[in-house]
Amino acid sequence: MEISIEDHKLPYETHSLYDVKFFGDKIRTLVTHTPSFVNTWIAETQQKLLRNNHPAHHPLIVGLDIEWRPNFGRRFDNPVATLQLTAGNDCLIFQLLHCPTGIPQSLCAFxxxxxxTFVGVGIENDAKKLMDDHGLRVGNxxxxxxxxxxxxxxxKWKNSGIKGLAREVLxxxxxxxxxxxxxxxxxVWLTAAQxxxxxLDAFLSWKIGDSLLAA
Structure with a gap:
């Protein structure tokens, strides 16, 4: 199967781990609401940056996306529930709404x-919502x-979505x-389909951004 997901079925309430397969890529996906796991993911991502010697003009490209409970009606403006970040074949899905002790400083700094370079489709709107809902600023x-x-x-690509860009670029x-x-x-518990x-939204953003910035 070209797109699939495998649940590692970890026996913890703090985090879950999945492998999402997209054609030839396998994306290690951490789902958590616990700050310590966010800290570790960011530290590991930055260590890979140092090991891989990325060029100075684009030291790290990160796919970014967010999700929230749908707003059914103009009176509703539900806050960001999950933040997805992907760098290479590692993805973090951070459940902001269920974080018990506040957003970790490491994430704010990151x-x-x-x-x-944080990349995504309509990322300016996502960045604004992150700031409005959680005080998180996306620097670039x-x-x-x-x-x-x-x-x-x-x-024409200024009006495209992630599906169209994935077909064209990838x-x-x-x-x-x-x-x-x-x-x-x-x-609190996301389904495997979610x-x-x-x-994939964050991973495709990273992969498309990496390809375009290298062109």
């Missing part, structure tokens, strides 16, 4: 680091739509089922 956000329009030489298709898009992202969906 997101606000202007030497890192790059919208994949504008980047694709520039690198591919066609303004030559691979992905589905975004409405039943998952509009599901309860504020639940984890796969959330992981």
């Amino acid at each position: 997101l606000s680091n202007t030497t890192y 956000a790059v919208d994949l739509r504008g980047l694709a329009a520039e690198k591919l030489g066609d303004l 030559g691979k298709g992905v589905e975004k089922p409405k039943r998952i898009t509009l599901s309860r992202w504020d639940n 984890v796969q969906y959330a992981c």
Whole structure:
């Protein structure tokens, strides 16, 4: 199967671990609401950066996406429930709403680091919602739509979505089922389908951004 997910079925309440497979890639996906696991994920990601000797002009590219409980009606504005970050084949899904002790400082510093490049479709809106809902600032956000329009030489990509960009840049298709898009992202326990969906949004953002920035 070209896209699949495997649950490691860890016996803990603090975190879960999955392998999401997307064609030839296997993305190690950590789902947690616990700050210590966020701290570890960020530290490991930064260590890989040092080992891999990324070029100074783009030392780290991170795919970023968020999810929240759907707003059914104008009076509703539900806060960001999950933050997804992907660097390479490692994904973090942080359940912000269920964090018991407040957002870790390591995450604040990571997101606000202007030497890192955070990429996503409509990322400016995501960054604004993160700031409005949780006080998290994204220091260097790059919208994949504008980047694709520039690198591919066609303004039509300014109105594209992640599915269209994945087909054009990566030559691979992905589905975004409405039943998952509009599901309860504020639940304490996410389903495997939600984890796969959330992981792929961030992973594809990273992979597309990495490809376009290298062009």
